[in-house]
Amino acid sequence: MKINEIIEKINARAATSLPEEDFELEKAFSSDLMSDVLTLEEENILLITGLANVQLIRTAEMANIDVVVLARGKKASPEMVELASENGLVILETPFSIYKTSGILYSNGLKPVY
Amino acid sequence: MAIELNFTIEGGDFSNAGKASSKIKKVLKQLNIEAKIIKKIVVAVYEAEVNVAAHAYSGNVKALVGENDVVVMVSDSGPGIENVELAMKEGYSTASKEVREMGFGAGMGLANIKRNTDELKIETKVGEGTTVTFSLNYS
Ligand SMILES: Nc1ncnc2c1ncn2[C@@H]1O[C@H](COP(=O)(O)OP(=O)(O)O)[C@@H](O)[C@H]1O
Ligand SMILES: [Mg+2]
Numbered sequence: 001m002k003i004n005e006i007i008e009k010i011n012a013r014a015a016t017s018l019p020e021e022d023f024e025l026e027k028a029f030s031s032d033l034m035s036d037v038l039t040l041e042e043e044n045i046l047l048i049t050g051l052a053n054v055q056l057i058r059t060a061e062m063a064n065i066d067v068v069v070l071a072r073g074k075k076a077s078p079e080m081v082e083l084a085s086e087n088g089l090v091i092l093e094t095p096f097s098i099y100k101t102s103g104i105l106y107s108n109g110l111k112p113v114y
Numbered sequence: 115m116a117i118e119l120n121f122t123i124e125g126g127d128f129s130n131a132g133k134a135s136s137k138i139k140k141v142l143k144q145l146n147i148e149a150k151i152i153k154k155i156v157v158a159v160y161e162a163e164v165n166v167a168a169h170a171y172s173g174n175v176k177a178l179v180g181e182n183d184v185v186v187m188v189s190d191s192g193p194g195i196e197n198v199e200l201a202m203k204e205g206y207s208t209a210s211k212e213v214r215e216m217g218f219g220a221g222m223g224l225a226n227i228k229r230n231t232d233e234l235k236i237e238t239k240v241g242e243g244t245t246v247t248f249s250l251n252y253s
Contacts, residue, residue: 032217034216034218035218035221035222035223035226036222038160038161038222038226039222039226039229043149043150043153054128054129054132055129055131055164055217055218058131058135058160059217061132061136061139062132062136062139062153062156062157062160064153079129087136
């Protein structure tokens with residue numbers, strides 16, 4: 001799925017600026033456990049999470065994650081946005097729950113990591 | 115000639131844990147090291163940094179980036195680890211509730227460092243501190 005399509009399907013708002021050229025994402029993972037995210041071998045994925053802290057952005061940076069979706073109305077702090085922008089990471093905020101977000105993206109073709 | 119990088123970490127300071135791994139990532143990228151290799155090493159460094167923030171009082175990271183490998187040493191003053199074999203077990207954790215709420219403390223860190231590196235050495239003294247040293251070859 002393209003980022004713009006993802007944004008539209010999950011009523012998301014981009015907290016960071018979007019890349020000039022929209023790109024295709026193939027896989028996603030949902031987790032609140034950063035320790036688990038850090039064991040993924042898959043790269044360039046989308047992460048759906050209920051967390052919203054700086055450690056999430058650091059984890060995404062180290063794990064080569066391209067997009068993080070903050071579920072259920074969680075907002076990115078200025079510190080998170082700054083750190084994400086430095087590393088070219090996209091943060092999206094959606095009012096939908098992790099379950100609903102995952103379901104919508106799954107049924108639109110975004111594949112699971114496992 | 116190896117490039118030497120040094121960083122300090124404070125116990126409890128989770129917003130700064132990640133500075134060392136972030137900088138190391140940038141340096142390895144500039145050296146055109148393969149992305150998969152970079153990810154392995156920076157995930158290991160990040161886990162070690164988080165351990166200092168979560169379990170120790172203060173510490174430092176020293177990375178030696180060489181032509182063929184990178185060696186990282188993370189030393190802290192802290193409580194030390196009583197039973198290293200147990201600490202290495204996936205799922206074993208003494209992390210606080212606060213650490214768990216941040217998404218860490220699942221007891222997977224040390225095992226993840228081991229999985230991502232070629233060599234891992236843990237030297238520790240109860241009541242004094244811990245030094246975790248690991249390396250990865252990329253040639
Ligand atoms: N630097 C350290 N100082 C003291 N104890 C540590 C340190 N690193 C790890 N430990 C101990 O080993 C356990 C397992 O560590 P780890 O596998 O990283 O899991 P976690 O950090 O999620 O608890 C920790 O819960 C802690 O008891
Ligand atoms: Mg840990």
